[in-house]
Amino acid sequence: xxxxxxxxxxxxxxxxxxxxxxxxxxxxxxxxxxxxxxxxxxxxxxxxxxxxxxxxxxxxxxxxxxxxxxxxxxxxxxxxxxxxxxxxxxxxxxxxxxxxxxxxxxxxxxxxxxxxxxxxxxxxxxxxxxxxxxxxxxxxxxxxxxxxxxxxxxxxxxxxxxxxxxxxxxxxxxxxxxxxxxxxxxxxxxxxxxxxxxxxxxxxxxxxxxxxxxxxxxxxxxxxxxxxxxxxxxxxxxxxxxxxxxxxxxxxxxxxxxxxxxxxxxxxxxxxxxxxxxxxxxxxxxxxxxxxxxxxxxxxxxxxxxxxxxxxxxxxxxxxxxxxxxxxxxx
Numbered sequence: 001x002x003x004x005x006x007x008x009x010x011x012x013x014x015x016x017x018x019x020x021x022x023x024x025x026x027x028x029x030x031x032x033x034x035x036x037x038x039x040x041x042x043x044x045x046x047x048x049x050x051x052x053x054x055x056x057x058x059x060x061x062x063x064x065x066x067x068x069x070x071x072x073x074x075x076x077x078x079x080x081x082x083x084x085x086x087x088x089x090x091x092x093x094x095x096x097x098x099x100x101x102x103x104x105x106x107x108x109x110x111x112x113x114x115x116x117x118x119x120x121x122x123x124x125x126x127x128x129x130x131x132x133x134x135x136x137x138x139x140x141x142x143x144x145x146x147x148x149x150x151x152x153x154x155x156x157x158x159x160x161x162x163x164x165x166x167x168x169x170x171x172x173x174x175x176x177x178x179x180x181x182x183x184x185x186x187x188x189x190x191x192x193x194x195x196x197x198x199x200x201x202x203x204x205x206x207x208x209x210x211x212x213x214x215x216x217x218x219x220x221x222x223x224x225x226x227x228x229x230x231x232x233x234x235x236x237x238x239x240x241x242x243x244x245x246x247x248x249x250x251x252x253x254x255x256x257x258x259x260x261x262x263x264x265x266x267x268x269x270x271x272x273x274x275x276x277x278x279x280x281x282x283x284x285x286x287x288x289x290x291x292x293x294x295x296x297x298x299x300x301x302x303x304x305x306x307x308x309x310x311x312x313x314x315x316x317x318x319x320x321x322x323x324x325x326x327x328x329x330x331x
Contacts, residue, residue: 003090005057005072008038011089012082017065018072022056027087030055038074038090040083059083098135113150131168143179149207161219167207173235175214179203182218182225182241182259197221199241206230212237212253221259228265240277252289274309287311 003011006020028037030046033055040059041050047067050058057072058064059079067073076082098117100106105123113132118124122140131150136142140154143162148154152170160166161179172178181199188195201220205227211217212235219225221241227233228247238256239245245257246265255269258277263269267281270289275281279293284302292309293299299306305314 005038005074008057008086008089009074012059012074012076012085014059014074014076014082015065016072016074018070020072022072024056024090026090027083028055038083038086040079042079059086104136119156125162137174155213161203163202164219165202165204167205167209167229169208170205171210173211173213173215176211177216178205178211179219180216182221184221184241184259201225201241203227206247209233215239218243234271246283258295288314 002023002025004020005022005024006016008024009016009020023036024038025036028034028039030039030050030053033039033053035054036056038057038059039050039053039055041047042061044063047060047064051069051071057074059074059076059082061079062075064073065075098115100118101120103120104118106118107124107126109126110124111129113130115133116130117135119136119138121138122136124142125144125146127145128142129147131148131152133150134148134152136154137156137158139157141159143160145163146160148166149168149170151168152166154172155174157175158172159177164179184197184199185194186197199219199221201223203217203219203225206229208230209227211233214235215233215237217225217239218241223242225239225241225243227245228249230247231245231249233251234253236254237251240257240259242260243257245263248265249263249267251269252271254271255273257275260277261275261279263281264283266284268286270287272290273287274292276293276295278296280298282298282300285299286305288305288307291307291311294310297310299311301313306312307314308317
């Protein structure tokens with residue numbers, strides 16, 4: 001979708017310096033910039049390279065306001081964030097080709113909003129609801145009574161189990177599985193055999209959540225698993241049954257959350273973190289990569305980095321490492 005620099009400045013809330021009549025069709029790095037692309041810089045040391053590039057315009061901070069150049073500048077408080085928003089505005093639109101592919105299976109009981117796209121070989125269950133402008137990728141399987149909001153995007157081969165609920169603007173990347181049965185079993189003390197505990201709850205995903213490729217989010221056992229608004233989940237993450245994740249949480253790849261764990265708002269979880277059952281991570285805590293949280297542990301400390309297994313504040317962890325190092329040297 002084409003925009004002039006001036007149009008983008010208005011949409012992005014930027015202060016425009018220079019001529020805004022030039023047309024922009026996409027974004028790029030400074031290194032790969034071409035005519036009609038927009039770039040960004042976050043400090044003065046990279047501004048010179050951006051000015052020398054073929055880019056049509058530059059998103060920069062206040063530090064660039066006095067730069068002497070004929071190239072239009074869009075001055076923003078957060079250049080990287082503004083650049084990300086610009087990329088969404090400039091994303092090519094394929095609305096003319098939207099619709100339902102002939103090979104897709106869509107029962108008459110499905111309720112669809114305006115301009116929905118369902119790609120090849122997707123299978124939609126009975127009584128599903130699809131909101132406006134939502135896209136279902138190739139080979140997806142959507143179970144009965146699933147609700148998907150507006151402006152959602154499901155990439156290829158996503159599987160959603162029955163009764164799962166997705167809010168608006170949810171992105172699910174390829175191969176993710178939503179609403180699968182949780183890992184819950186009861187042991188027969190006489191025989192030693194395991195029998196499955198009922199997994200009849202549901203999964204609820206709120207607005208603006210993004211879920212990475214090949215991640216798995218289980219439904220609740222008897223109640224629900226819930227993912228809060230704005231949370232971002234990386235590839236290969238497992239969320240167990242009855243887990244509650246708050247708003248604006250970030251979870252990196254290969255992390256696993258066991259059943260009934262609670263993660264409060266604005267928590268950051270690094271890669272390969274293991275979180276046991278009934279753990280509570282309180283608001284704003286930061287878990288470093290490969291940390292381990294034992295069952296029923298409470299992690300408390302807004303802005304505090306926790307590391308190690310069992311996880312403790314990083315200062316404590318580093319002091320322990322230093323003590324061990326000194327002890328080894330004395331031997």
